[in-house]
Amino acid sequence: MVYRNPPIVNGRKSVCPGVSAGIRFWPQRVGSTAMAAQPNIGGIWRASYVLVGIALALWGLFGAEAAWARIASLVFGGALLVEGVIGF
Numbered sequence: 001m002v003y004r005n006p007p008i009v010n011g012r013k014s015v016c017p018g019v020s021a022g023i024r025f026w027p028q029r030v031g032s033t034a035m036a037a038q039p040n041i042g043g044i045w046r047a048s049y050v051l052v053g054i055a056l057a058l059w060g061l062f063g064a065e066a067a068w069a070r071i072a073s074l075v076f077g078g079a080l081l082v083e084g085v086i087g088f
Helices: 046-065 067-086
Strands: none
Touching: 046 067
16 A cells, blocks of 8 residues: 655645645635625515515514414524525
């Protein structure tokens, strides 16, 4: 059995030499828009996410009787509301 040292990638030893040996990381440019997130929800879908999120959160606050239903509706309603507001 022949033992070889793992190749050094970007100044550190590679954990998976067979997989990550050829991966090179490019430095990020400061102030660039290369990594900016693009909204993937728009128009009527975004508005419906906001409305359903508000309705579900309000039902969790005032309408649900079981504790699990209150928590679940607040979590899912809040998630829908945030997705609708930021559009992603």
